[in-house]
Amino acid sequence: MIAPKFIPVVVKQLWRHRVRSVLTLSGVAIAMFLFIAVQTLQEGVSRSTQAAAGDTTLVVYRANRFCPAASRLPQFYVDRIEKIPGVASAVPVKIVVNNCRASLDVVTFRGVPREDLAGPQGWANKWQLIAGSVAEWEKRSDSALVGETLAARRGFQVGQSFDASGITVTVAGIVRSSEAQDQNVAYVHLDFLQQAAGKGGGLGSVTQFTVRVDDPAKMEAVATAIDDEFRTEADPTMTSPEKAFVAQAGADIVEIVKFTQWLGWGCLAAVLTLVANAIVLSVQDRIKEHAVLQTLGFRSGLIARLIVSEGMLIGLLGGAIGTGIALAVVHFGNFSLSQEGLSIGVRASWSVLAWGLIISAGVGIVAGLVPAWRAGRREIASCFRAV
Amino acid sequence: MTTNNTHSRTLSPAPALIQCRRLTKTYKKGDNTITPLQELDLDVPAGDFLALMGPSGSGKTTLLNLIAGIDRPSGGNLIIGGTDIATLSRSKLADWRSTHVGYVFQLYNLVPVLTAYENVELPLLLHSMSARERHQKVSTALELVGIADRHDHYPRQLSGGQEQRVAIARAIVTDPTIIVGDEPTGDLDQESAQAIMNLMTRLCEDLGKTLIIVTHDAKSAAYAKRTLHLEKGRLVEAADLAARRESTVPQPV
Known part of the structure; x- marks a missing residue:
């Protein structure tokens, strides 16, 4: 946009009105902090609810129930589900949460049969164990493999016992997974959880079945077949792809997060206004100075580009500060939006950081365009006459 | 014929650097x-x-601004160094200014956030040259105006006379064809004004520049090779001026 030799001139102009620049930067940083926070929520929702071509996971829930406490299915359904053509595996899962409402700090227990978690084809194989051991989890009936996000948020260590919803478990290991659902739960033994949470159904009762199909193209057909299998039972089922299930069960959160995109746009509008105001004031102060620059031979276009660069620099610096703080808060805060035992991960990502910087610089440029154009069009002699 | 032509060329004076022909400037101010x-x-x-x-209001600053290319004539021709600058586009005129004109303002008009060195360097940023070349030119210009020891001072840290020296250095650093000054001593005390006029005269002679200044001060004007008077947008002949002065002198009763 401008040659590097002009950058010191731009920086010095911003430094000239330090207080104004710092206030504008602070405003931009705060607005970009909010914008990025909203973006990480949006990205978390998208990641958790938008189906991908390779998805093979179905969730079988009690029909017309959306809360883990209300969804009770007989555990023996698992044998019938596994016989349905296209089903690769089915795992009965018991879910207990300490808080059914939407919250940023929910402890979710998932009870899973020992062999489905720790066996040769078990879920633990796709996780990265970052502390403790799966063998330890197998040995103790009250042990838990805790997702990294939950462990970081609650400060859990291997060997430590904790209590939630009246259930006391001991941490056998801490695991890392690419799935938000795994990152924010404590995996325990199914029979232990069934007994510990007796009023939720007791032994033989589970919350859901997690079903893997052998071909992504068969997802819909398999889901229909499962629901048809149990349509006439006392406990009919509702089967849907995992991400659609998350979107449906966490509909309140999804709606709220979708609404927050308007807040995000509002933040960008605030950045635009703030930077434009700062640039307009700065340009008004320097009408004569710009006339002097033109007298020295600076072209109108160059003066306009210098002014636009000031806007871009304010936007970029403020954006970098706001984005950096937002991503640090998200990263170290280990937040996870949970509702009905389902988690929507709020994670800092490089793409959000890159977008934050690009957008803030872009908004800075747009904010500088009009004052820059006006400054570039002024007649030199009239500027000297006017001042 | 040939001899005549040759003779004619030999006898003709070199064309003037600046040629104003029926130069007119008008602008609107409200309804007037x-x-x-x-x-x-x-x-x-x-x-x-x-x-x-x-x-x-006699038009002297307007004439200066037209010659400096920061204003455009409403009529007539203004040919400088063979270029009719009235016909240049806005961008071309800016390029022309950066190469051919050095402007010294009454109120110096230095950029307050830049040091003396950076102010003098500003016009050079428009020319393609290395940082080293720029450094050499800026240092030479600051030496010529006798302010090299204040190169890292900001305008607020300089006296009026020193600021004007920096402004002169900024005006000469690109080695322009013409240096123009709009009341360059108008804001200075007598001593500083004299020093600045001595400096400008010396630079003009040593560097072979064409120098045009607007001034109200007869002492400053006395440094010039010639002085022109303007009234109501027209040049006044010296004889007319003398007659007018005489007529305004009070007669003894």
């Missing part, structure tokens, strides 16, 4: 049309030192 310059004819040879004098 102001004509600060009216069909003015003027030739300025290269290396001349010209002082423009006249009462306020």
